[in-house]
Every structure is written in structure tokens, then in C-alpha cells.
Amino acid sequence: MTSPGSPLDRWASGERYEAYVGRWSRAVATTFVHWLEVPPGARWLDAGCGTGAPTTAILELGSPAAVLGADTSPDLLARAAGTVHDARARFVLADVAHLPVDDGSVDAAVSGLVLNFVPDTSTALAEAVRVTRRGGAVAAYVWDYAEGMELIRYFWDAAVALDPGAAQWDEGTRFPLCHPWALAGAFDRAGLAGVVVEPIVVPTAFHDLEEYWHPFLGGTGPAPAYVASLPEERVTALRDRLAERLPASPDGGIRLSARAWAVRGEVRHPRS
């Protein structure tokens, strides 16, 4: 499966990424690492590690021998390297489709919120399979942009209501891989065995509209990059529309949830 990519898929600031969805990815990663049940002492690859959400969960919960984080964003990678202080972790600037990793040299190759952003999912998965030993795990999670990732779903529904042209940027339609059947199909086609897909749902609570809205002004990630492309009056209109549509409690709090689909499979064949 290939994705045409978009000028909105920008990963410029680690700090802003954390405020936007990095913090929610950390919550998903905790459940994800438990779910994988990779034995202690394993060598892990975190492909598209960003600011280090899966890497951190692996280090805290997975008792790994080593974790290699690889990403193409220098700023996000610098934040990961600057905040993860653990001798078992190493970070490298590299594309998930061309990893500087030997064949069959890791026990588990994982990625969080990455597969829908790579230009060719099958190439990225083939690379994950290449570097993973026979019997090892390849696993990933992506947001359910079409439905269950509510903070982003509300955003695009509001943006498209104000400007139907924004539909071309809506991650719910742009990323077919956000559906469980598509994820399972991609893993099956990669030759992985025993493919399983599970939902992981985490609460995303905001004290008020401002706390929800501010991360969308950071320019990092597709929705914030879309906001950065708008003139000021349209930014204000979008914020006002969200203020009308988001479900606020009497105390002003906005309590949403974020669903990710997690997928895993086992490497069946050694690669030649």
C-alpha cells in the first residue's frame, strides 16, 4: 500500500509534537508493550521513534537488552536522545525503508503512529521483516483517524464543515491504513504469521478548550500544519466551530478518548 504523502506531514519540532500527540502515544505505547509479551533481554527496533514514546515504554516495561530508535526527523530524534537517558537505548537518523541494521539481528521491530506516513508501507514492512530474526515479532499501531481518535476526528469534521476543500487533508480518508482490516492485510502480505489486530483506547482529557486547541497551533503534524496554512480569520472560525461542537462538561472540561489499532505478526522465514 502506498501513500502519496502530503506537505502537511511535517515533523519539525519535538517539543510541539509531544504537546500535540506524543503524550497520547506514550499512553498507547504502555499497553502496546504489555500486549506484545516480548521476553526480557530482547533486542528491539523502534522504527520511526519520533520523540521516543515506544522506546520509553520498552525500556520501562520490556526489560530489553537494547533498543534502537530510528527516525528521519532530526528534531524529534534529538528530543528522544536528549530525554531518554538509558545506556540500552541508541538513536539513529534513518529511513524505516533503509535501516542500518543487519539481517535478522533484532527480536522485535515495532513502530508507533508511523506506517501511514511512509510512502510505501510494503517496503517499510519488508525492511522490518528483514531485520527481525525468525520467530521474532513485527508490530505497530496507528491512530483510528476515521473514527476513534476523537481529538483529531473533531478537528477534521470542523475543518471540512467550514471548507469542503479540507477533505483532501482529512487523515481519516487520506490514511486507509487506519482501518483494522487494512492493517491486517498489510501484515499478511508482508508474509507475517499469526497476524492479530487489537484496539488500544486511552483517555484524552483537557481542562478546557484552550488546552485542547493550543497544540493545534504548533505546526507539527498534519492537522497543526493545516492550521498554520490558514489566514488568521479562518483559524479563528475553526476554533469557534470546535468550541461549538466539542462535548464540554459543565466545568468546561473536554473528555475524549483516542483509539489506536495495534497489529502484530511473527516472522516466519529467514530472509536470504
Ligand SMILES: C[S@@+](CC[C@H](N)C(=O)[O-])C[C@H]1O[C@@H](n2cnc3c(N)ncnc32)[C@H](O)[C@@H]1O
Ligand atoms: C506521528 S509521529 C510518531 C512518533 C513516535 N513513534 C510516537 O509514537 O510518538 C511519526 C514519526 O514518523 C517519522 N517518519 C515518517 N516517515 C519516516 C520514514 N520514512 N522513516 C523514518 N521515520 C519516519 C516522523 O519523523 C515522525 O517522527
